[in-house]
Each structure stands twice: as structure tokens, then as C-alpha cells.
Amino acid sequence: MGKFLAALIVICAVGGGGLLYYLQVYGYYETIVPTGEDVILTDLTGAEDLVTYADFQAIDAYSSPIRYRACFTTDVTGAALDSYQPYPDAEPLEAPGWFDCYDADEIGAALEDGRARAVLSVKNYVYGVDRVAAIFPDGRGYVWHQINHCGKVVFDGRPAPEGCPPPPSEN
Structure with a gap:
């Protein structure tokens, strides 16, 4: 027994x-089905611009606001990126191994050595989480969600720092 x-x-x-x-x-x-309005970049004035893209692939999960990952190609490269808000603390998050168009290690290395540029896609896509885009000179683009400075503080249970929007009310 x-x-x-x-x-x-x-x-x-x-x-x-x-x-x-x-x-x-x-x-x-x-799997996210492309709508034609999937790639947005925030310009220097704070306005969100729809960007032309192709070869879009994306995944998301309702279980967490930071599980979004996307891959695409675009003609917005080089000097055209100067009109968009840079995202200096971009840290691409890992994707599941089966989502093979997205390689966080390659994207992170390219951001560190200047082969790619990170820009703000959407500020506070959900409270405390920004959508960030990285664009390579050849037009390859990648998007992920990243916890911003307001989210880091509020998600630790502390009050929102000055300059942050008020957190959503609890249910």
C-alpha cells in the first residue's frame, strides 16, 4: 500500500x-488579430500617432498587463524616429519560446549598443504600465508592456509619487 x-x-x-x-x-x-491600428508611437508633443506597419504578430494574456508582445515591420526608421519620445529605461521582457519572432535578449542587446531605438508607444496603457516599442534600422519593430515609475511605487502599496496620475479606485 x-x-x-x-x-x-x-x-x-x-x-x-x-x-x-x-x-x-x-x-x-x-494571438492578437491585427486591426490596422496596432502600432502607435507617441510624438514629442505627447500625441499618439498610428504608424504604418506590416508582418504584424502579437500575443497577449488577460492574466497580466505585462504579457503583451508584438513583432512587425515599418518604414518609420532612422531620422523619422527623432520625432517620437525616447524611452531611456526600456527593458524588453521575455516572451514564451514558441513566440519565435520576438527575442528579448537580441532586442535588449541592440538597445544597449545603439543598433535599435526604444520609443514610447502608449503612456499608461493601463495604469502603471507603458507600451514600449523598439525599432531597428532595417524596419523590424518590437513592442512590449513595461511597468513605469508610477506603477513600481503604487504596485508596492505606496501612494503615487508626485507627477503620477491617481491610481484607479479599488473594487
């Missing part, structure tokens, strides 16, 4: 671990 119970515990643990892995890597993600 002891061997049976031990085997049952091992089987349940392996099954639970497999389910947890599946849910984290595949389960909550949805």
Missing part, C-alpha cells in the same frame, strides 16, 4: 507540474 501511495503522489506531482508549465507558457496567451 505504501508503494501505491508514493507512486500516486509522484504521478500527481508530475501531472500538476506539467499543468502549471502548460498554463504559464501556453495556456493564458491569445
Whole structure:
């Protein structure tokens, strides 16, 4: 009877671990269908501009506001990016391995050595989370959601710092 119970515990643990892995890597993600208004960049005046793009692929998950990832190509490169707000603290977040158009390590290295430029896509897409875009000189573009300075403070349970919008009311 002891061997049976031990085997049952091992089987349940392996099954639970497999389910947890599946849910984290595949389960909550949805493929985003392009609408023609998917790539937005914020100009130096704060206005949001729709940008022309092609080859759009994106995923998102309702379980977290920072699971959004997108890949696209655009003709907005080089000097044209000068009219958009730079995003100096851009840190591309990892994507699931199966979303193979997006490589956070490559994007991060390109941002560090100047081969790509990070710009603000949408400020406070949801409270405390900005949508950030990185554009390469060849027109490859990548988008992710990143917690901004207001979100870092408020999500830690502290009051919003000066200059931040008030957090949404609790339900």
C-alpha cells in the first residue's frame, strides 16, 4: 500500500507540474488579430500617432498587463524616429519560446549598443504600465508592456509619487 501511495503522489506531482508549465507558457496567451491600428508611437508633443506597419504578430494574456508582445515591420526608421519620445529605461521582457519572432535578449542587446531605438508607444496603457516599442534600422519593430515609475511605487502599496496620475479606485 505504501508503494501505491508514493507512486500516486509522484504521478500527481508530475501531472500538476506539467499543468502549471502548460498554463504559464501556453495556456493564458491569445494571438492578437491585427486591426490596422496596432502600432502607435507617441510624438514629442505627447500625441499618439498610428504608424504604418506590416508582418504584424502579437500575443497577449488577460492574466497580466505585462504579457503583451508584438513583432512587425515599418518604414518609420532612422531620422523619422527623432520625432517620437525616447524611452531611456526600456527593458524588453521575455516572451514564451514558441513566440519565435520576438527575442528579448537580441532586442535588449541592440538597445544597449545603439543598433535599435526604444520609443514610447502608449503612456499608461493601463495604469502603471507603458507600451514600449523598439525599432531597428532595417524596419523590424518590437513592442512590449513595461511597468513605469508610477506603477513600481503604487504596485508596492505606496501612494503615487508626485507627477503620477491617481491610481484607479479599488473594487
